[in-house]
Amino acid sequence: MYRILKKRELAENVDEFVVEASEIAKKAEPGQFVIVRISKKGERIPLTIAEKDCDAGTITLMVQRVGKTTFHLSCLEEGHVITDVVGPLGKPTHLEKWGHVVCIGGGLGLAPVHHIAQGVKDAENRITTIMGFRREDLVFWEEKMKLISDRLIVTTNDGSYGMKGLVTDALQELIDSGEEINMVITAGPVPMMKAVAELTKKYRIPTVASLNPVMVDGTGMCGACRVTVNGEVKFACVDGPEFDAHKVEFDELINRLNMFKTLEGEALKEFQKKHCGCGKE
Numbered sequence: 001m002y003r004i005l006k007k008r009e010l011a012e013n014v015d016e017f018v019v020e021a022s023e024i025a026k027k028a029e030p031g032q033f034v035i036v037r038i039s040k041k042g043e044r045i046p047l048t049i050a051e052k053d054c055d056a057g058t059i060t061l062m063v064q065r066v067g068k069t070t071f072h073l074s075c076l077e078e079g080h081v082i083t084d085v086v087g088p089l090g091k092p093t094h095l096e097k098w099g100h101v102v103c104i105g106g107g108l109g110l111a112p113v114h115h116i117a118q119g120v121k122d123a124e125n126r127i128t129t130i131m132g133f134r135r136e137d138l139v140f141w142e143e144k145m146k147l148i149s150d151r152l153i154v155t156t157n158d159g160s161y162g163m164k165g166l167v168t169d170a171l172q173e174l175i176d177s178g179e180e181i182n183m184v185i186t187a188g189p190v191p192m193m194k195a196v197a198e199l200t201k202k203y204r205i206p207t208v209a210s211l212n213p214v215m216v217d218g219t220g221m222c223g224a225c226r227v228t229v230n231g232e233v234k235f236a237c238v239d240g241p242e243f244d245a246h247k248v249e250f251d252e253l254i255n256r257l258n259m260f261k262t263l264e265g266e267a268l269k270e271f272q273k274k275h276c277g278c279g280k281e
């Protein structure tokens with residue numbers, strides 16, 4: 001039974017769910033995700049395990065409402081049950097003692113970055129976290145990231161909170177300060193990860209990106225999540241979702257994410273017509 005024990009809205013269109021899933025919590029490692037299905041006929045969507053609590057037997061998921069299934073999920077309340085939660089899936093983050101690691105999360109990218117940063121800290125690294133948002137009211141999990149990070153930098157595009165600018169501006173400042181950076185780990189919108197990778201490539205800083213292609217089965221069978229890395233086809237669900245960011249073909253990933261936009265828009269409209277936004281017929 002995957003019962004929702006707690007639900008709260010973190011920011012506009014972003015919900016946090018604490019879900020009963022003791023077997024998954026026991027096995028989940030940083031970087032891994034689950035595939036969720038809300039109803040028997042529902043679509044399967046991948047969501048990162050942002051946090052786990054083995055004692056309580058729970059995992060925490062963060063969900064941004066972008067289409068039919070994420071809107072449907074946001075209609076579920078505390079006490080409701082999610083039909084299927086399959087996982088943990090994907091390869092765990094490769095962790096070692098690198099030295100100074102910069103973890104960069106944009107918006108929902110904070111879900112993987114939070115769990116990964118916990119692993120990076122446990123591996124005895126010093127962590128600078130850069131969290132980027134469009135504006136102040138979209139900022140969430142700042143306190144949680146503060147607890148893990150040795151230094152935390154929040155950026156907003158419009159300067160309404162923290163440093164004005166993009167996460168790459170904060171990273172450029174860090175690089176310019178002369179401080180040694182041994183590893184960068186990033187997750188968030190694909191154009192942001194692409195920009196981070198371009199910057200770190202210039203300075204030869206090893207960089208890992210947690211990719212978010214469309215997924216269906218999550219077990220390497222359907223090919224929906226294929227990405228090109230170092231000229232080779234990889235399936236993000238089983239070979240990733242983390243890859244060497246300097247070798248990822250980000251433009252191809254952006255094109256593949258946009259391929260189904262029209263169909264996805266129609267599915268959302270149909271869902272909203274039927275359910276009036278509340279999830280009930």
Ligand SMILES: Cc1cc2nc3c(=O)[nH]c(=O)nc-3n(C[C@H](O)[C@H](O)[C@H](O)COP(=O)(O)OP(=O)(O)OC[C@H]3O[C@@H](n4cnc5c(N)ncnc54)[C@H](O)[C@@H]3O)c2cc1C
Nearest residue numbers: 045046047048062063064066067068069070111212213264
């Ligand atoms: C490994 C992995 C982990 C993920 N973790 C999270 C998470 O923790 N929280 C979260 O909110 N989302 C996460 N995502 C993205 C999430 O799975 C998609 O947003 C979701 O499948 C959209 O389903 P939908 O039916 O609501 O929207 P759809 O109708 O499928 O899509 C609506 C629009 O959302 C955008 N979109 C769709 N799929 C993706 C995607 N995979 N990545 C980015 N944008 C997309 C596109 O612009 C699309 O047009 C993750 C994806 C992957 C691959």
Ligand code: FES
Nearest residue numbers: 216218220223237
């Ligand atoms: S989601 Fe089907 S192969 Fe990866």
